[in-house]
Amino acid sequence: MxxxxxxxxxxxxxxxxxxxxxxxxxxxxxxxxxxxxxxxxxxxxxxxxxxxxxxxxxxxxxxxxxxxxxxxxxxxxxxxxxxxxxxxxxxxxxxxxWPAFPDSAAALRSLAEDYKLIILSNVHREGFAGSNIRLEVEFDRIITAEDVGAYKPASNHFDALDAALDDMGIRRERLLHVAQSLFHDHVPAKRHGLDSVWINRRHNRPGWGATPEPADDYGYSAEYPSMDTFAHAARKA
Missing domain, CATH: 1.10.150.750 (DNA polymerase; domain 1)
Structure with a gap:
């Protein structure tokens, strides 16, 4: 990439x-x-x-x-x-x-040196506030299910993301969506014409775990097994 x-x-x-x-x-x-x-x-x-x-x-x-x-x-x-x-x-x-993955905070700190960081999450504001302490980074925008009145894979988060990008002066083709869930994120990202990267946290385990199997079309530009490997690739570039 x-x-x-x-x-x-x-x-x-x-x-x-x-x-x-x-x-x-x-x-x-x-x-x-x-x-x-x-x-x-x-x-x-x-x-x-x-x-x-x-x-x-x-x-x-x-x-x-x-x-x-x-x-x-x-x-x-x-x-x-x-x-x-x-x-x-x-x-x-x-x-x-809920615990952060061990590599999340360091990866986000590295990525924040070169990119604006936006959260697009199926959670309420109070819940994310607790999680954000564990992530140890200040996000440039935070969009939650409570803010948009819906849960991914519905389109509400991605419509709000478009509005946030306009407000930040960032063209949507200059945004990359980063997510684990094919069902919740890569299906609607493809529907909205966004580039995306799959952080395949379950790469060493069979099955779908707590995430439903996607029934609709999805796609992604690259796959990484962790945030650490993704952040390293981005830093190298």
Missing amino acids: DFTKYDALSFDCYGTLIDWEAGIASVLTPWAAEVGLALSNEQLLTAYADNEADAEREAPADLYSTVLAEAFRRTGHQLGAPVSEQWAARLGNSVPS
């Missing part, structure tokens, strides 16, 4: 910069043990994936904390083990405690 073509990078956060699968599993796993479900983390995440996407699509104006709680309830129903309100609230309030 010719990274000199770009002036700005937009990032998905959860799955790309923050380890949302570890965060979700940190609640689902002890719950499963308590209710007697002998399921692995991967099995729990796979069961959870479509339930979160469905909750986001059906109630796009709900805060992400509410979506998490509802997705958890639906997952419990699907698995035949009801989820108490205490457990649902525990997942709903857990976002600020």
